[in-house]
Amino acid sequence: MLPNLAADQLRVGQLMASLLAKLPITDLRLHQAMQYSLLLGGKRLRPFLVYSVGRMLGATVTDLDGPAAAIECLHTYSLIHDDLPAMDDDDLRRGQPTCHKAFDEATAILAGDALQTLAFEILTQHPYTAVPTDRQLTLVRELARHSGYQGMCGGQAIDLAHTNKTMSLAGLEQMHQLKTGALICCAIQFGWLCSPDENPAHLKALLQYAQAIGLAFQVQDDILDIESDTATLGKPQGSDLQANKVTYPALLGLAAAKQKAADLIDEARQALQTLPYDTTELAELASYVIARKF
Ligand code: IPE
Ligand code: IPE
Ligand code: MG
Numbered sequence: 001m002l003p004n005l006a007a008d009q010l011r012v013g014q015l016m017a018s019l020l021a022k023l024p025i026t027d028l029r030l031h032q033a034m035q036y037s038l039l040l041g042g043k044r045l046r047p048f049l050v051y052s053v054g055r056m057l058g059a060t061v062t063d064l065d066g067p068a069a070a071i072e073c074l075h076t077y078s079l080i081h082d083d084l085p086a087m088d089d090d091d092l093r094r095g096q097p098t099c100h101k102a103f104d105e106a107t108a109i110l111a112g113d114a115l116q117t118l119a120f121e122i123l124t125q126h127p128y129t130a131v132p133t134d135r136q137l138t139l140v141r142e143l144a145r146h147s148g149y150q151g152m153c154g155g156q157a158i159d160l161a162h163t164n165k166t167m168s169l170a171g172l173e174q175m176h177q178l179k180t181g182a183l184i185c186c187a188i189q190f191g192w193l194c195s196p197d198e199n200p201a202h203l204k205a206l207l208q209y210a211q212a213i214g215l216a217f218q219v220q221d222d223i224l225d226i227e228s229d230t231a232t233l234g235k236p237q238g239s240d241l242q243a244n245k246v247t248y249p250a251l252l253g254l255a256a257a258k259q260k261a262a263d264l265i266d267e268a269r270q271a272l273q274t275l276p277y278d279t280t281e282l283a284e285l286a287s288y289v290i291a292r293k294f
């Protein structure tokens with residue numbers, strides 16, 4: 001269904017492994033914790049988005065490597081911190097004990113911090129061949145913006161503030177857009193920024209697609225928390241219910257949540273129709289977002 005997915009997963013995995021291997025061992029335990037969380041598992045969806053959009057728009061593949069690895073480091077940091085006792089307090093991630101369980105809380109906090117800053121190091125040190133310097137700077141700004149206060153961290157704060165409470169549907173949508181949608185939008189923007197395309201209308205359509213699949217991705221994550229099982233998910237099924245999180249299924253019921261996810265995927269596919277490129281892979285990817293079982 002997505003013939004390039006496995007190769008892209010392997011490519012970014014090998015790149016991240018070699019980047020980690022090149023780091024001096026300032027602290028072995030911290031290095032091991034970073035390696036553990038980054039390299040053992042994960043769907044690598046965000047790197048795949050970078051590669052897929054970039055390929056479609058004619059980017060040089062080696063230019064996409066840096067942004068792809070950077071966004072996965074950033075995402076992995078967000079997962080390590082999301083699992084901490086002060087946040088979702090989960091014990092399993094990517095089929096393994098969470099970082100703070102395999103190591104300890106302080107090491108997990110530091111591993112997250114170090115992966116976050118490594119993301120920016122990778123982004124700025126990458127040997128780009130066809131990405132102009134102003135666009136290289138934009139890559140850095142967009143990663144900072146989408147992962148921080150105006151993006152992932154902001155969404156995580158809203159999530160924590162509403163645990164054991166309720167919220168409006170609009171509030172829930174905003175929370176999802178920030179905590180999950182923002183990094184997905186960033187990945188898609190990375191693909192565009194590395195490519196020769198300079199048409200703002202094309203970026204606009206891509207971001208419409210990104211917003212729709214980003215929201216759908218979290219709706220599906222919430223659905224899987226109810227419908228899947230721990231072994232398939234690689235993280236504890238029922239975690240949201242146990243923590244009394246506000247989710248689409250909790251607010252709308254399971255059937256309406258599934259309908260919402262399906263509507264979003266239609267929206268995403270429609271946004272692609274205005275693009276003068278072969279959008280087959282992105283259209284398939286949209287379907288994968290809600291068909292996935294983990
Ligand atoms: C999990 O993300 C956290 C959310 C933003 C929903 P993924 O489902 O992409 O997790 P990995 O990277 O495959 O482990
Ligand atoms: C998204 O929310 C987490 C991040 C932004 C890191 P969840 O808390 O639902 O993610 P999972 O279900 O633990 O992967
Ligand atoms: Mg969470």
Ligand code: MG
Pocket residue numbers: 082083088090
């Ligand atoms: Mg969580």
Ligand code: MG
Pocket residue numbers: 221222225240
């Ligand atoms: Mg979840």
